[in-house]
Amino acid sequence: MIRYLAGGLLDLLLPRHCAVSGRPLMGDETGPVAPEVLREVEVAGADYCTRCGAPQGAGVGVIRECASCREYRDGFGTREVVAVGKYEGVLKEICLALKFGGERKLADVLAAWLAQLAFDRGIAEKVEAVVPMPLHIIRRFQRGYNQAELIARPLARTLEKPLLNDLLRRSEKTERQATLSPAQRKANVEGVFEVRDGRTSDIDGKVVLLIDDVMTTGATMGAAARCLKKAGARAVYAGIAARASLDAGA
Numbered sequence: 001m002i003r004y005l006a007g008g009l010l011d012l013l014l015p016r017h018c019a020v021s022g023r024p025l026m027g028d029e030t031g032p033v034a035p036e037v038l039r040e041v042e043v044a045g046a047d048y049c050t051r052c053g054a055p056q057g058a059g060v061g062v063i064r065e066c067a068s069c070r071e072y073r074d075g076f077g078t079r080e081v082v083a084v085g086k087y088e089g090v091l092k093e094i095c096l097a098l099k100f101g102g103e104r105k106l107a108d109v110l111a112a113w114l115a116q117l118a119f120d121r122g123i124a125e126k127v128e129a130v131v132p133m134p135l136h137i138i139r140r141f142q143r144g145y146n147q148a149e150l151i152a153r154p155l156a157r158t159l160e161k162p163l164l165n166d167l168l169r170r171s172e173k174t175e176r177q178a179t180l181s182p183a184q185r186k187a188n189v190e191g192v193f194e195v196r197d198g199r200t201s202d203i204d205g206k207v208v209l210l211i212d213d214v215m216t217t218g219a220t221m222g223a224a225a226r227c228l229k230k231a232g233a234r235a236v237y238a239g240i241a242a243r244a245s246l247d248a249g250a
């Protein structure tokens with residue numbers, strides 16, 4: 001009761017707003033996004049591509065390659081990719097507000113969806129540790145947080161797996177992938193990841209769930225996944241908030 005009253009008082013003093021639509025939120029709307037906005041997100045259902053995570057049209061079912069990953073012959077170094085949905089509409093706005101708008105609580109919403117999908121697809125029981133995609137230290141400092149880590153932390157808690165934060169290191173500050181062609185993206189990130197000294201025993205022989213917010217060509221994901229496997233991980237699954245196609249400009 002006291003908490004309820006205090007919350008109500010806080011709402012009067014500091015009105016909360018939906019992180020996507022900006023609508024003022026009522027006292028009983030506890031999440032960072034207004035419910036009517038959240039309902040617009042098309043969360044992946046029974047139709048998806050296991051190779052890149054892209055949701056497919058109704059009735060397609062579970063497929064191992066799709067139109068948006070066919071051209072990436074080398075694959076992503078991952079056994080399977082789980083994506084909440086396509087990088088468009090409200091889901092895209094959520095990703096952008098988390099990454100660039102400082103709306104950190106949105107990570108909890110994304111993590112809850114990812115956890116549900118990981119359980120539904122039987123991946124939760126296979127993975128033994130959760131690893132967030134690292135940012136380079138300078139970018140991490142500029143932004144104040146790593147959005148992948150914000151998603152990975154509550155996800156690891158829900159899956160009851162250890163979060164291996166700071167295990168992977170991004171050794172170079174690379175060009176922003178968004179401005180580059182697929183071939184340039186691959187060259188830009190290849191070899192920039194390393195497992196920190198003394199940490200290989202954390203993943204040796206283990207199945208790892210690697211978390212990032214958005215995947216486009218999969219160049220970053222592939223480089224990080226290959227690094228984890230080189231360091232001894234048995235297999236890598238990927239969990240991403242959104243699957244973008246190259247023309248969507250992620």
Ligand SMILES: [Zn+2]
Pocket residue numbers: 049050051052053054064065066067068069070
């Ligand atoms: Zn695909």
